[in-house]
Amino acid sequence: MKEDLVLPAPRGTTAGQEREPLLDVSGLTKHFPVKGGFPVKRTIGQVQAVDGIDLTVGVGESFGLVGESGCGKSTTGRLITRLMEPTAGTITYRGQDITHASRKQLAPVRSEIQMIFQDPYSSLNPRQTVGKIISGPMEINGIDPAGGREKRVRELLEIVGLNPEHYNRFPHEFSGGQRQRIGVARALALEPKLIVADEPVSALDVSIQAQVVNLLQKVQQELGIAFVFIAHDLAIVRHFSQRVAVMYLGKVIEVGDRDSIYAHPRHPYTHALLSAVPEATVEDTPRERIRLAGDVPSPINPPSGCRFRTRCWKAQDKCASEVPPLVRIDGNHDGHLTACHFPEEPTIAARGHDVVMDPALAALEKSDED
Numbered sequence: 001m002k003e004d005l006v007l008p009a010p011r012g013t014t015a016g017q018e019r020e021p022l023l024d025v026s027g028l029t030k031h032f033p034v035k036g037g038f039p040v041k042r043t044i045g046q047v048q049a050v051d052g053i054d055l056t057v058g059v060g061e062s063f064g065l066v067g068e069s070g071c072g073k074s075t076t077g078r079l080i081t082r083l084m085e086p087t088a089g090t091i092t093y094r095g096q097d098i099t100h101a102s103r104k105q106l107a108p109v110r111s112e113i114q115m116i117f118q119d120p121y122s123s124l125n126p127r128q129t130v131g132k133i134i135s136g137p138m139e140i141n142g143i144d145p146a147g148g149r150e151k152r153v154r155e156l157l158e159i160v161g162l163n164p165e166h167y168n169r170f171p172h173e174f175s176g177g178q179r180q181r182i183g184v185a186r187a188l189a190l191e192p193k194l195i196v197a198d199e200p201v202s203a204l205d206v207s208i209q210a211q212v213v214n215l216l217q218k219v220q221q222e223l224g225i226a227f228v229f230i231a232h233d234l235a236i237v238r239h240f241s242q243r244v245a246v247m248y249l250g251k252v253i254e255v256g257d258r259d260s261i262y263a264h265p266r267h268p269y270t271h272a273l274l275s276a277v278p279e280a281t282v283e284d285t286p287r288e289r290i291r292l293a294g295d296v297p298s299p300i301n302p303p304s305g306c307r308f309r310t311r312c313w314k315a316q317d318k319c320a321s322e323v324p325p326l327v328r329i330d331g332n333h334d335g336h337l338t339a340c341h342f343p344e345e346p347t348i349a350a351r352g353h354d355v356v357m358d359p360a361l362a363a364l365e366k367s368d369e370d
Contacts, residue, residue, distance in 0.1 A: 020058060021056050022061070023080065025053065030086055031049065032047040033046060049250055050072040051251055052089065052251070065228060066230075066245070066247070066273070073247055077196045080228060081115045082098060083115070096109075110141070112190070113194045114187040116187050120182075129168050130182055134153045134189050135189070138152070160181040161181055183200075184215060194225070196230070197229050200229075216229075235278075238262055244258055246267065249299060249302055252326060254326075256332070263348065264347065266338040267308075267340045268314055268340065271348065291356045293357035306322075316341070322341070324341050
């Protein structure tokens with residue numbers, strides 16, 4: 001019989017040193033079977049939601065994961081928290097392999113890895129009071145904090161900017177932003193070392209998104225909690241995350257520190273993403289404009305080689321036959337890795353001509369010029 005996992009205490013970091021790895025993901029893969037046929041349902045294909053990604057998150061680090069809808073970001077978050085069973089690959093948390101750990105083995109890990117869900121309305125039990133929702137994890141894990149659970153819940157409500165007197169209220173009495181704060185308080189109840197935030201503000205009004213992001217940033221900095229922040233809003237990720245990984249169709253195609261990714265991207269897809277970010281301020285130099293054609297290909301039958309090649313303006317025969325490795329390219333900063341055979345120049349400055357991949361849009365713009 002396997003014994004429970006015994007985890008060492010994290011050492012943290014000191015000045016001039018790299019962060020100690022907290023979470024290490026290698027070759028992580030998740031395929032969902034596609035059933036079909038009559039009268040017997042059989043597997044006729046696989047949805048390749050996540051296909052061999054490598055990630056490392058340090059102690060106390062804020063790590064951003066961005067990409068288009070359907071690229072596998074949320075599935076990656078659920079695999080990391082072991083809410084889903086991976087098809088292949090390894091998940092190592094504080095030096096221990098938890099990839100296929102049993103429920104009993106995961107017990108000491110569950111309290112240290114928490115998740116904040118995207119929808120603040122469906123993630124809270126409408127039949128339970130706020131006090132019950134937040135204290136629930138403590139009851140399940142047999143934790144009795146000093147002064148009692150109710151006192152701790154009231155402290156957590158105050159930490160996330162809610163009135164401790166709301167202890168006996170129900171979720172329907174709160175706004176979306178307040179409900180998400182309740183979700184944050186629940187995630188903090190077990191004093192986790194890693195929180196996976198799956199698009200925590202995308203379902204909220206723009207007017208309160210900044211409040212929730214600032215709250216998460218405050219929690220991350222003051223409590224030293226590592227975050228995997230999943231979002232499609234590049235501006236929010238830039239504000240929150242120290243390192244950023246860009247995903248496309250189940251693959252990580254570029255990863256690096258925030259400034260390197262946003263100012264010196266190398267992968268064409270990252271260039272396209274950044275060119276679509278609206279800028280509220282007037283910059284000294286015009287930014288490049290890239291308009292891609294079509295939608296992301298089906299994850300059931302992704303393109304061979306580089307998965308972005310069907311929408312890429314630099315694609316060549318090599319891109320169809322060879323999968324580009326995620327490696328450091330000459331001129332990249334340390335730790336800035338890119339998966340591209342023909343990388344772009346490390347700048348987001350305007351080009352001589354806009355990249356317009358959509359034939360209809362290109363024809364329309366040409367007619368306007370004529």
